[in-house]
Amino acid sequence: MKMDAKQLPLADITVLDLSRILAGPYCTMILADMGATVYKIENPDGGDDSRNFGPYVKGESAYFGSINRNKLSLTLNLKHPKAKALLLEMVKLADVVVENFRPGTMERLGLGYETLSEINPRIIYAAVSGFGHSGPYMMKPGYDIVAQAMSGLMSITGHPGGPPTRVGASVGDITGGMFATIGILAALHERKTSGVGQKVDVGLLDSQIAILENAVTRYMTTGEIPTRVGNRHPSITPFTAMGTADGHVILAIGNDGLWVKFCEAVDAPALAADERFRTNPLRTEHWGDLEPLLAPIFAQRKTAEWIEFLEARGIPCGPINTIDKVVADPQVQARRMIRSVEHPVAGPLPVTALPIKMSRTPVDEEFRVAPGLGHDTGDVLRELLGLSDQELEELRRAGAI
Amino acid sequence: MKMDAKQLPLADITVLDLSRILAGPYCTMILADMGATVYKIENPDGGDDSRNFGPYVKGESAYFGSINRNKLSLTLNLKHPKAKALLLEMVKLADVVVENFRPGTMERLGLGYETLSEINPRIIYAAVSGFGHSGPYMMKPGYDIVAQAMSGLMSITGHPGGPPTRVGASVGDITGGMFATIGILAALHERKTSGVGQKVDVGLLDSQIAILENAVTRYMTTGEIPTRVGNRHPSITPFTAMGTADGHVILAIGNDGLWVKFCEAVDAPALAADERFRTNPLRTEHWGDLEPLLAPIFAQRKTAEWIEFLEARGIPCGPINTIDKVVADPQVQARRMIRSVEHPVAGPLPVTALPIKMSRTPVDEEFRVAPGLGHDTGDVLRELLGLSDQELEELRRAGAI
Numbered sequence A, B: 001m002k003m004d005a006k007q008l009p010l011a012d013i014t015v016l017d018l019s020r021i022l023a024g025p026y027c028t029m030i031l032a033d034m035g036a037t038v039y040k041i042e043n044p045d046g047g048d049d050s051r052n053f054g055p056y057v058k059g060e061s062a063y064f065g066s067i068n069r070n071k072l073s074l075t076l077n078l079k080h081p082k083a084k085a086l087l088l089e090m091v092k093l094a095d096v097v098v099e100n101f102r103p104g105t106m107e108r109l110g111l112g113y114e115t116l117s118e119i120n121p122r123i124i125y126a127a128v129s130g131f132g133h134s135g136p137y138m139m140k141p142g143y144d145i146v147a148q149a150m151s152g153l154m155s156i157t158g159h160p161g162g163p164p165t166r167v168g169a170s171v172g173d174i175t176g177g178m179f180a181t182i183g184i185l186a187a188l189h190e191r192k193t194s195g196v197g198q199k200v201d202v203g204l205l206d207s208q209i210a211i212l213e214n215a216v217t218r219y220m221t222t223g224e225i226p227t228r229v230g231n232r233h234p235s236i237t238p239f240t241a242m243g244t245a246d247g248h249v250i251l252a253i254g255n256d257g258l259w260v261k262f263c264e265a266v267d268a269p270a271l272a273a274d275e276r277f278r279t280n281p282l283r284t285e286h287w288g289d290l291e292p293l294l295a296p297i298f299a300q301r302k303t304a305e306w307i308e309f310l311e312a313r314g315i316p317c318g319p320i321n322t323i324d325k326v327v328a329d330p331q332v333q334a335r336r337m338i339r340s341v342e343h344p345v346a347g348p349l350p351v352t353a354l355p356i357k358m359s360r361t362p363v364d365e366e367f368r369v370a371p372g373l374g375h376d377t378g379d380v381l382r383e384l385l386g387l388s389d390q391e392l393e394e395l396r397r398a399g400a401i
Helices: A023-033 A062-067 A081-093 A113-119 A144-150 A171-194 A204-210 A215-222 A256-265 A269-273 A280-285 A287-298 A303-312 A323-328 A330-334 A377-385 A389-397 B023-033 B062-067 B081-093 B113-119 B144-150 B171-194 B204-210 B215-222 B256-265 B269-273 B280-285 B287-298 B303-312 B323-328 B330-334 B377-385 B389-397
Strands: A014-017 A037-042 A072-075 A096-099 A124-129 A199-203 A239-243 A248-252 A338-343 A347-352 B014-017 B037-042 B072-075 B096-099 B124-129 B199-203 B239-243 B248-252 B338-343 B347-352
Touching: A014 A023, A014 A081, A023 A037, A023 A062, A023 A096, A023 A124, A023 A171, A062 A347, A062 B215, A072 A377, A081 A113, A081 A377, A081 A389, A096 A171, A113 A124, A124 A171, A144 A171, A144 A204, A144 B239, A144 B248, A171 A199, A171 A204, A171 B171, A199 A204, A204 B330, A215 B062, A215 B323, A215 B347, A239 A287, A239 B144, A248 A303, A248 B144, A256 A269, A256 A280, A256 A303, A280 A287, A323 A330, A323 B215, A330 B204, A347 B215, A377 A389, B014 B023, B014 B081, B023 B037, B023 B062, B023 B096, B023 B124, B023 B171, B062 B347, B072 B377, B081 B113, B081 B377, B081 B389, B096 B171, B113 B124, B124 B171, B144 B171, B144 B204, B171 B199, B171 B204, B199 B204, B239 B287, B248 B303, B256 B269, B256 B280, B256 B303, B280 B287, B323 B330, B377 B389
Parallel strands: A014 A037, A014 A096, A037 A072, A096 A124, A124 A199, B014 B037, B014 B096, B037 B072, B096 B124, B124 B199
Antiparallel strands: A239 A248, A338 A347, B239 B248, B338 B347
16 A cells, blocks of 8 residues: 555655645645655544535545545544554654644644654654744634735735735645645755754744745835735736736736837837836836826737737736636646546546656656545555554454544 | 855755746745755846845845845856856756746756756756746746736635736745745655756746645536635635724634634524524535624624634634734744844845744754855855966956856
8 A cells, every 4th residue: 555656756755644624735745746655644533624625526525635635544543542552653664744733732642743753763743833833822723814814915915995815725724835845855855964853843824924025025124014006016017917808918027128128019109218117116116107008008909819919029928817717728738737536436536736847756647546534544554563454443443543 | 155054954955046036046045044055146247137126225125135045146157158167067066956047048058957967967957937848838938927817816816896816925936936946855855866866847837726726626526617705715614804893804713613602702693503504515605695694793893802802712813914013923023934134235134034943953043144246256166166366357357257
């Protein structure tokens, strides 16, 4: 049941994944995609909550399926001493433990980093939590939308005069999971020299602050509180969505040379000559004057016409796609970003591929279907820890697995 | 000039960074924060474009400073044969090359992956580009907002009836840079076994599709095109921002037990008993009925009162902070997420810390100021490649460095 992934970059790495829902599972999804053997440890009483998140296909959660491909599932009731003992045995054989409980939960289970690192000093222990494992909010529950809101990201997303806006995907959880992945891989690298593991502590709030780009810098250097500026970039202009005759087109003019080229393309020498718009800082400062001059130009053509027109003239642009357009896009298909895995009950389930193409150890050739709850418990405990069928039966009867 | 970062996890790694602006520099920022020696190679003619991005402090770009801390700067005019020869010498000594040019640019400079891997088969070459190094759009220019738009992320961000919405930070560039970092670290891990490097190809569009969470899954399993649902989660309810007497509060009720607890807290037994709202899927389905019932409840108290009230009752919640509130937040301060680095001209410049706390090799103890253009050219070429002062002077006169 150890996955046959010898040639993948993390094929020699074993991960015990105690995480649920999204932030931790996204981290272990990346590790599993890259060839790590990920043992997803779930409570026998229903397992990962996201097994009950829609959309469903024939009763199976496609949500769970998309995030948990390439993993193995073991049921262990960690409150049962025999299950806990089995987990501690597995820790001896593992490289990485990932959890996203509230701080203190693992310690209460007798599975805190101190305990695990005594059993296996090489273990790398990654904890993803709302606020991290220190500070006054440490014990508060933290979720994606809370991190998006408290970090300031929602306050700078949205349109002028409109309400603060949540990003339409759970970027709080997902970027937290990505930073945890980076921390784990860095700790694995360092372990090759030191021989010792360590704890990697990632907070969702911290992670959202780290992706704010220049909002913190702008506030701290100017004293002005960044606001919602709609679809434009706060300091590059025009780098925004413009309304067309039938929708929007993205216009991405990142430097003054492109600006001149654009003015020529749309036959607007007055714009090119206008001192207010000569440089990027000037265009940003005078966007209030510039937008009303650009709007009637863009209203003249449909989106598809604008894209053909601008592309032919070397002006960076693009459509705003809805998800159906994304799935059908020839580039997305050529890059094989949308895949299908065959589920024994649900049939084909869609998954999104890992966006990392590696030339010698391609990490996205094949995706294995997400495991049913406890699908691999027997195989793993037999092969990894040498348990007999009778022992497994007793553990099952005792409610330990 | 080699940084004294022996104890950091990537202290033994050397990176040649040919990237500009954000996606590539964000990747090398993470590597530098983790102790890698990052040689930022810039054109003598002005260097990285983002040196000219605001906000400025005494003429220095705080934007550039925040993304390029902990790096060294060398000016090399890669179109000059002598500078190119120097770069190829450096490739022999390096572990990683990072670039975010348009596909084909490095080949035209005679610095493509094929060439570099012949000189140093252990080199890991990471290319971050708009659309990746394959597919029909490969040669199109791709920027953050183009990736946010074409991936569908903008189509699912925003309020019902309102326009598609750009995320207020450049998550297209930033998550592209993060996936490149993950690919580089995985390739470094694999290289310890194989002894050979490889090319890591990351597209911004691919990266945005990978963070869409369940939008693709929802569309492909139901056929319904995901739309903008405002601040609520598309499949967890109520997990949203509610209007209060003076602003908004985030309410994050992720399961049915919390729902019952919430109804008790706000003394609304009728809501708890209402069959339409009993389970999370039902609440999501009937949000149109539920929201008008919750709105008047939340209008009764101010945001700060709601947070105190809900926290005391164990209901996950939080404020929507503006950036000034974020910077002043006691948790953000306790986690030391906002730092200051001393610039020789500008004085203190703000930077956001790496959100990865490592217990044994802390990666965020100290940040070194971003380098002036070419600040380390002489030191590096003398110490690394053994050039004499006279040779450096000749290279300068020839316009090579």
